[in-house]
Amino acid sequence: MAFGVIIIGDEILSGRRTDKHLPKIIELLKARGLALAWAEYVGDDPDKITATLARTFASGDIVFSTGGIGATPDDHTRQCAAKALGVPLELHPEAAVLIGERIREMQAAAGIPVDLDSPENQHRLNMGVFPCGASIIPNSYNKIPGFSVGDHHFVPGFPVMAWPMIEWILDTRYAHLHHQVPHEERSMFVFGLMESTLTPLMEKIETEFPSVRVFSLPSVGDPERGGVFARRHIDLGVKGEPEAVAAAFIKLREGAHLLGGDIVEPVAAPSDNK
Secondary structure, three states: OOOEEEEOHHHHHHOOOOOOOOHHHHHHHHOOOOOOEEEEEEOHHHHHHHHHHHHHHOOOOEEEEEEOOOOOOOOOHHHHHHHHHOEEEEEOOOHHHHHHHHHHHHHOOOOOOOOOOOOOHHHHHHHHHEEEOOEEEEOOOOOOOOEEEEOEEEOOOOOHHHHHHHHHHHHHHOOOHHHOOOOOEEEEEEEEOOOOHHHHHHHHHHHHHOOEEEEEEEOOOOOOOHHHHHOOEEEEEEEEEEEHHHHHEEEEEEEHOOOOOOEEOOOOOOOOOO
16 A cells, blocks of 8 residues: 655745655654655645545545644635545544543633633534544644544644654554565665666666666765765665665666766765755
């Protein structure tokens, strides 16, 4: 099953906030022997959110969606999920209890008498209105839950809430998938060759080792990092089943050397996209 992520919010697309979810979700998956297959960014446009969710619901993928599940006018994710599924929205009974507990805690701390029937508190219950048939995702930060529908999991945009919720989903719903596929990655820096020169070699390696994927990450050089990183190079490597990776990497290194490449290895993959 492929893992995907949808990151929702105009603030990400406008640059008012920098997305932190994508690298964190990659990290959480990697720690469990899993990998992210795709990611999409969507603004606070109900039509676009609905169309995206309709497509991903049909994909069969495991999807994490961050943002837009609150109860303010710019939060549309709950409504769009229901529309994409063709089901009504309803107040989830467990969510209502948890939201009520949170209201009591907040008002007790402020010394305010608790009135769950006040317009403000009734509005807060909208945060527990989910597509019919949804289950809740517990929120250890403030009790306001997210929700799951099938293999789609909807969490808030706040990292302090979202990340523990995603971990909980991974460790309760998908523990059986952890570390199921052995995976290894090896790479080297190749200087003095163009990608076009290396392409036939890369194709040959993938043909000879079907369980391996070859990757090529060219860099124009980064003088600020210094050393080998300062020179124009290609980060060339293979990833996949460990035994096949070991054999394929030997062939890849030998091939790059025969083509006249200057090779430096082993190296970690660069942390930028230069």
